[in-house]
Amino acid sequence: MALLPLYFFFLFLSVSSGEFSSQVGVNYGQLGNNLPSPKQSVKLIQSLGAKRVKIYDANHDILNALNGTNLQVCIMVPNEIINNISTSQKLADSWVETNVVPFYSTTKIRYLLVGNEVISGSPKDIWSNIVPAMRKIKKSLKTHGLDKIKVSTSMAMDVLESSFPPSNGTFRSDIADSIVRPLLQFLHRTKSFYFLDVYPYFAWVMDPKNINLEYALFESRTIKYTDPLSNLTYTNLFDQMVDSVVFAMKRLGYPDIRIWIAETGWPNAGDIDQIGANIYNAATYNRNVVKKLTAKPPIGTPARPGWVIPSLIFALYNENQKPGPGTERHFGLLYPNGTKIYGIDLSGKTPDSCFEPLPKPDNNEPYKGKIWCVAAKGVNETALSSALSYACSQGNRTCDPIQPGKKCFKPDSLFWHASYAFSSYWSQSRKTGATCYFNGLATQTAKDPSFGHCKFPSVSL
Numbered sequence: 422m423a424l425l426p427l428y429f430f431f432l433f434l435s436v437s438s439g440e441f442s443s444q445v446g447v448n449y450g451q452l453g454n455n456l457p458s459p460k461q462s463v464k465l466i467q468s469l470g471a472k473r474v475k476i477y478d479a480n481h482d483i484l485n486a487l488n489g490t491n492l493q494v495c496i497m498v499p500n501e502i503i504n505n506i507s508t509s510q511k512l513a514d515s516w517v518e519t520n521v522v523p524f525y526s527t528t529k530i531r532y533l534l535v536g537n538e539v540i541s542g543s544p545k546d547i548w549s550n551i552v553p554a555m556r557k558i559k560k561s562l563k564t565h566g567l568d569k570i571k572v573s574t575s576m577a578m579d580v581l582e583s584s585f586p587p588s589n590g591t592f593r594s595d596i597a598d599s600i601v602r603p604l605l606q607f608l609h610r611t612k613s614f615y616f617l618d619v620y621p622y623f624a625w626v627m628d629p630k631n632i633n634l635e636y637a638l639f640e641s642r643t644i645k646y647t648d649p650l651s652n653l654t655y656t657n658l659f660d661q662m663v664d665s666v667v668f669a670m671k672r673l674g675y676p677d678i679r680i681w682i683a684e685t686g687w688p689n690a691g692d693i694d695q696i697g698a699n700i701y702n703a704a705t706y707n708r709n710v711v712k713k714l715t716a717k718p719p720i721g722t723p724a725r726p727g728w729v730i731p732s733l734i735f736a737l738y739n740e741n742q743k744p745g746p747g748t749e750r751h752f753g754l755l756y757p758n759g760t761k762i763y764g765i766d767l768s769g770k771t772p773d774s775c776f777e778p779l780p781k782p783d784n785n786e787p788y789k790g791k792i793w794c795v796a797a798k799g800v801n802e803t804a805l806s807s808a809l810s811y812a813c814s815q816g817n818r819t820c821d822p823i824q825p826g827k828k829c830f831k832p833d834s835l836f837w838h839a840s841y842a843f844s845s846y847w848s849q850s851r852k853t854g855a856t857c858y859f860n861g862l863a864t865q866t867a868k869d870p871s872f873g874h875c876k877f878p879s880v881s882l
């Protein structure tokens with residue numbers, strides 16, 4: 422008789438422990454040279470109402486700063502060491518002994534990702550080693566009695582070859598059998614999660630004419646899309662994207678693997694030639710996705726109504742050292758000085774009406790006009806000089822006009838020559854994917870820098 426209440430007690434414990442609950446956390450990326458210390462960062466994470474945090478390594482300073490907190494922690498084996506770990510149980514053991522065991526008793530490490538978007542961003546020779554490395558890490562954890570820690574890897578949407586309609590979701594044929602099937606088998610056997618990075622923002626920017634912005638921001642009251650094969654009705658782009666992964670897993674014979682949103686978010690700023698990256702949209706998306714993901718009872722998605730979807734917003738900070746277009750450096754909830762960029766409460770408990778009004782968006786339509794790429798103010802001159810040489814070595818006659826005696830030689834300054842070289846290089850190679858960045862030395866401008874007889878090449882949109 423005494424067993425019954427005890428059983429219910431444990432049931433209650435496991436439900437309330439937050440392991441699989443509808444709580445939202447934040448990704449703590451560190452690619453900035455101006456970010457607060459780990460200790461300050463942990464305080465900021467808690468002040469955002471986050472219940473979980475993910476880091477992109479197993480940084481000991483951060484794990485120490487998390488000591489004694491109630492935050493659930495997800496750590497990561499970096500992509501670079503997957504190959505070696507996949508062939509050496511000894512190396513897996515030593516990684517776990519160094520990075521998990523000393524912290525486990527007082528830090529709630531619950532998830533361990535072996536690699537970050539390996540299939541999207543790392544050399545092919547690593548891909549087939551992901552699962553073997555996961556198996557070795559899992560075995561090491563088991564040896565130390567750390568069965569509670571779920572092992573997985575994170576995947577972006579580009580592992581699908583089709584995601585529309587959602588019921589047509591299909592993994593890419595080059596990886597489906599060799600990599601994804603063993604991965605799903607592992608996740609199923611160990612009751613782990615499929616960790617998904619999902620950005621309606623990126624889907625929308627690729628086709629803003631045909632995808633409604635409000636549908637991407639969870640703001641549309643009227644747009645509904647019914648999948649002709651499943652008959653499921655969608656009211657936002659996020660659900661569509663998540664369900665395409667659900668259907669893709671089902672197609673490989675795994676209909677029940679739970680999805681964990683490892684990253685989602687919306688940029689609060691970007692370059693002039695980037696659409697829809699602003700504070701208004703970022704606040705709207707993140708507030709709405711938090712509302713959805715913290716709802717009680719859980720909402721789930723059309724294919725999985727009522728399912729809990731644990732999740733993490735990307736990211737804690739605007740990170741000034743991330744390469745690529747400007748949006749990459751503007752996914753933060755916080756400026757590097759720790760100030761919120763807009764009102765946000767990851768616990769989902771603050772109603773929108775309690776937040777300050779948002780600045781109106783001014784780039785929800787594509788920019789029309791000319792853009793130049795110039796040297797940023799106050800940058801390192803040694804670095805600028807190398808970037809100038811690099812830009813001039815690319816493309817066709819990129820720097821002819823800044824040679825002595827030519828139209829753009831004067832004023833004879835590094836800043837001026839670099840600005841010309843960046844504009845010239847970028848105008849030639851933007852169509853093949855070049856960005857106006859140069860490790861932070863360059864920036865876009867809509868103001869024509871041309872002077873006198875010297876005309877700067879531009880990009881016309």
Ligand SMILES: *[C@@H]1O[C@H](CO)[C@@H](O)[C@H](O)[C@H]1NC(C)=O
Nearest residue numbers: 484485488489523524527528
């Ligand atoms: C973590 O905090 C506890 C007290 O809560 C302390 O005893 C322990 O030494 C700390 N561990 C580390 C690794 O700092």
Ligand SMILES: *[C@@H]1O[C@H](CO)[C@@H](O)[C@H](O)[C@H]1NC(C)=O
Nearest residue numbers: 500501502503504505506512
């Ligand atoms: C992997 O192992 C090889 C051979 O032991 C070693 O040379 C290499 O530095 C290791 N790579 C990394 C990233 O640790």
Ligand SMILES: *[C@@H]1O[C@H](CO)[C@@H](O)[C@H](O)[C@H]1NC(C)=O
Nearest residue numbers: 582583584585586589590591
């Ligand atoms: C379904 O996906 C396949 C590729 O897996 C693609 O060829 C086909 O066009 C998709 N169907 C629709 C209706 O988009």
Ligand SMILES: *[C@@H]1O[C@H](CO)[C@@H](O)[C@H](O)[C@H]1NC(C)=O
Nearest residue numbers: 588647648649650651652653
């Ligand atoms: C979808 O609805 C149509 C018409 O209402 C019906 O004929 C079809 O069987 C349904 N398909 C599924 C998969 O439920």
Ligand SMILES: *[C@@H]1O[C@H](CO)[C@@H](O)[C@H](O)[C@H]1NC(C)=O
Nearest residue numbers: 755756757758759760761762
């Ligand atoms: C933090 O940085 C932002 C952006 O640079 C700035 O607008 C804000 O005033 C700063 N806040 C504090 C307290 O320094």
Ligand SMILES: *[C@@H]1O[C@H](CO)[C@@H](O)[C@H](O)[C@H]1NC(C)=O
Nearest residue numbers: 800801802803804805806807
């Ligand atoms: C400037 O950049 C060069 C190389 O690009 C580097 O060696 C140097 O340390 C930098 N100087 C400062 C002050 O950051």
Ligand SMILES: *[C@@H]1O[C@H](CO)[C@@H](O)[C@H](O)[C@H]1NC(C)=O
Nearest residue numbers: 815816817818848849850853
């Ligand atoms: C340079 O010129 C060649 C030949 O005209 C052309 O094929 C190539 O695409 C040009 N490169 C750039 C970066 O414009």
